[in-house]
Amino acid sequence: MAINAKETSIVTDMALAPEGHLKIEWVAAHMPVLNRIREQFEKEQPFKGLKVAISLHLEAKTAYLAKVVQAGGAEVTITGSNPLSTQDDVCAALVEDGITVFAKYNPEPKEYKELLVKALETKPDLIIDDGGDLVSILHAERPDLMAQIRGGAEETTTGILRLKAMEKDGSLKFPMVAVNDAFCKYLFDNRYGTGQSVWDGINRTTNLVVAGKTVVVVGYGWCGKGVAMRAKGLGANVVVTEIDSIRAVEAYMDGFTVLPMSEAAKVGEFFVTVTGNRDVIRGEHYEVMKNGAILCNAGHFDIEVNKPELEALSSSKRTVRRNIEEYLLKDGRSIYLLAEGRLVNLAAGDGHPAEIMDMTFALQAMSLKYVNDHYNEIDGKVVNVPYELDEQVARFKLEALGIGIDKLSEEQKSYLQSWAEHE
Known part of the structure; x- marks a missing residue:
């Protein structure tokens, strides 16, 4: 039934x-x-x-x-x-x-x-x-x-x-x-989908300008590539952090600054995590961040930005705008976390x-x-x-x-499938 x-x-x-x-x-x-x-x-x-x-x-x-x-x-x-x-x-x-x-x-x-x-x-x-x-x-x-x-x-x-x-x-x-x-x-959803929707979520939530700011993209997989590409298009200075040497070289050749997180944390104004791993932004990084740094996550779980360690460094926390929590650190600096560290493109946007x-x-x-x-x-x-x-x-x-593409002729197929026909 x-x-x-x-x-x-x-x-x-x-x-x-x-x-x-x-x-x-x-x-x-x-x-x-x-x-x-x-x-x-x-x-x-x-x-x-x-x-x-x-x-x-x-x-x-x-x-x-x-x-x-x-x-x-x-x-x-x-x-x-x-x-x-x-x-x-x-x-x-x-x-x-x-x-x-x-x-x-x-x-x-x-x-x-x-x-x-x-x-x-x-x-x-x-x-x-x-x-x-x-x-x-x-x-x-x-x-x-x-x-x-x-x-x-x-x-x-x-x-x-x-x-x-x-x-x-x-x-x-x-x-x-x-x-x-x-x-x-991954070529389209992870890159172009994440790239656009992350910035849709950030922009509608913060209502702040991106141009001229330093954006730190944590992870340069297909999602990270999309986020970095769109940040660049919005006029940001983009820094990429990575653990993979090949992806780090790729980010460098794509025109981005590559730094370890210990250094990127000092210069970033927006931080976007897209690694699928936990604690990629944590206590040691909060300690050197600029006043007013804005953190968000575009990985699946809300564990990429370590919230317990951020709370431990803070004297108070309050919601200052829908989907924005201000953590007032004990030294007087403020760090802002979007959408509780959950997927910013969906928790603070339409995906x-x-x-x-x-x-x-x-x-x-x-x-x-x-x-x-x-x-x-x-x-x-x-x-x-x-x-x-x-x-x-x-x-x-x-x-x-409404887009058409070419097709191989039978001769071209034969040529590609043969090791002898290469004259």
């Missing part, structure tokens, strides 16, 4: 649904690749009779992904992946559309965890995860809910690191597709642009179908998105943009 979404869901206020519908309609109009996949799913019904649980940043673009999966025949349950990125109006709209929602904006930590567990208690066949939270709960706390899970897809670098550690020690009990490692994810998430969520939908079709062959492994799916998403995107 199908779940009655209105009776079972936990949301803040169903009266907000009309606003949520408008948000979802807006993004759907700007996600042509996902629209095309929705048409395929409606015809093929790849998830007919299956339950799907989704844990992602619960805003309008994610909501539309849930509706696409639902259009493929699935009974969909969704929860958030970050307490501050859930949008209550979007949650209400999804419930009206027959999707079960266990999510609300800024729940207490205990309730947030309970909402994740409730999504899993629907006993899904497939999951879409963000940061590995659903997988972690299933393996460490609720293995009783794992029996019928066929597999799933993971959105983030952080989640994939956790999954690969589980695969390595043999504890991963079902296959997961590493969506973050697909070309159409990546719809046209960018169109490609990522198309990969999620297609990867979910792939793992459902092949779960018996890849049990307990972390697998890459097949190249043909990656290429298909790019092709659909080009077609939506």
Whole structure:
């Protein structure tokens, strides 16, 4: 028997649904690749009779992904992946559309965890995860809910690191597709999506000028590249910190100053962490920062900026503007932390642009179908998105943009495949 979404869901206020519908309609109009996949799913019904649980940043673009999966025949349950990125109006709209929602904006930590567990208690066949939270709960706390899970897809670098550690020690009990490692994810979502949305979040939250300021980007992976590129475009002086020698050289050749954090902390006015690791800004760095330094995080968890050590150095803390906390240090300096150190682009903004998430969520939908079709062959492994799916998403995107590209002739294909025809 199908779940009655209105009776079972936990949301803040169903009266907000009309606003949520408008948000979802807006993004759907700007996600042509996902629209095309929705048409395929409606015809093929790849998830007919299956339950799907989704844990992602619960805003309008994610909501539309849930509706696409639902259009493929699935009974969909969704929860958030970050307490501050859930949008209550979007949650209400999804419930009206027959999707079960266990999510609300800024729940207490205990309730947030309970909402994740409730999504899993629907006993899904497939999951879409963000940061590995659903997988972690299933393996460490609720293995009783794992029996019928066929597999799933993971959105983030952080989640994939956790999954690969589980695969390595043999504890991963079902296959997961590493969506973050697909070309159409990291080249566009991580770089252009993060680059733009981080600065959207910072600018709307602080209402301060970026031009002429020194921005320290902590980590030069694909997300860091995007943040640095957009900071440069806004007129900032950009400093990059890294632990990887190759990426440090890359940042240098991209025109950025490269410093260890001990030195960067002295000159930065904005700090953006994008490493996926913990404590990359900590006590020793706060001690040398300029008065008025602004810190924020664009990595998955709120552990990149060490908040306990910042509090220990402070005499008081207060909220000076929505999503801005001022830490008054004992020596009189002020340091500002945005969005409690959570993802600044989602906790203090609307996340990546719809046209960018169109490609990522198309990969999620297609990867979910792939793992459902092949779960018996890849049990307990972390697998890459097949190249043909990656290429298909790019092709659909080009077609939506009205862009054509060249094709190899048979002679050219033969030339590239032969070791003898090189005259």
